[in-house]
Amino acid sequence: MQEKYLGEFEQMVMLAILKLADNAYGVSIRELLIDAIGRDVSVGALYTTLERLEKKGLLTSSQGEAIAKRGGRAKKFYAVSGQGKQALNRSKNALETLWQGIQLKQKALYA
Amino acid sequence: MQEKYLGEFEQMVMLAILKLADNAYGVSIRELLIDAIGRDVSVGALYTTLERLEKKGLLTSSQGEAIAKRGGRAKKFYAVSGQGKQALNRSKNALETLWQGIQLKQKALYA
DNA sequence: CCAATTAATTCTACAATGTAGTATTAATAT
């Protein structure tokens, strides 16, 4: 079977998880994404993607303990699997290769 | 309207066009992509994507002249529009921001 | 000039990913 690309949103979600390390769960992932990419991410979009990535084996998850805070459901923590990391690398490399030598905007040479 | 991401394949196609400069048409784009990303790209996948990108205003096209070669239909040349370049930049920046500080593989420090 | 050949694009159909909104669940506090 030919390796497929990751979708772009999928990539972003996985990168957010890597960044959050052991604090990567739905709400925190969503916040980081919204902040990092400067646009809204709907709750549904995120959870759907998390599920799909886990089903494909690119993410793993573990149920969090209940915490002594006001209330609310337990968190489900995510981590990027080895397979997921490989996929990220492949996508990154493919894009980098293609960007090679392309200059879209001229940077100002001096202020 | 919120800006959407480019799909990853869409990005790749646009980058290939930029690279090919004034020789970007279906067949050459496909060859460059196959070579650059190391996997097959079906004819249909490519042309469908080209059409959609043009319809969205991210690409422009122009009909090529018939050329004195064995035979075959005239080429349709593509170029990335200003809007297309902006979209590429946005996607690139978003991904770069997220990759910031993430180290997946340790590079060998010495051989 | 017409049939064969070639180079290229278009068409059709379905799968995977993107996206949003609403509903549900599970925990805590009163």
Add this chain to the structure above:
DNA sequence: ATATTAATACTACATTGTAGAATTAATTGG
């Protein structure tokens, strides 16, 4: 127990990815 809160799950539809077959348009040889 009931209200409140934090979080996840569900449902549905739009967009993008993907493949293969069909079609078109050009050239050349006879």
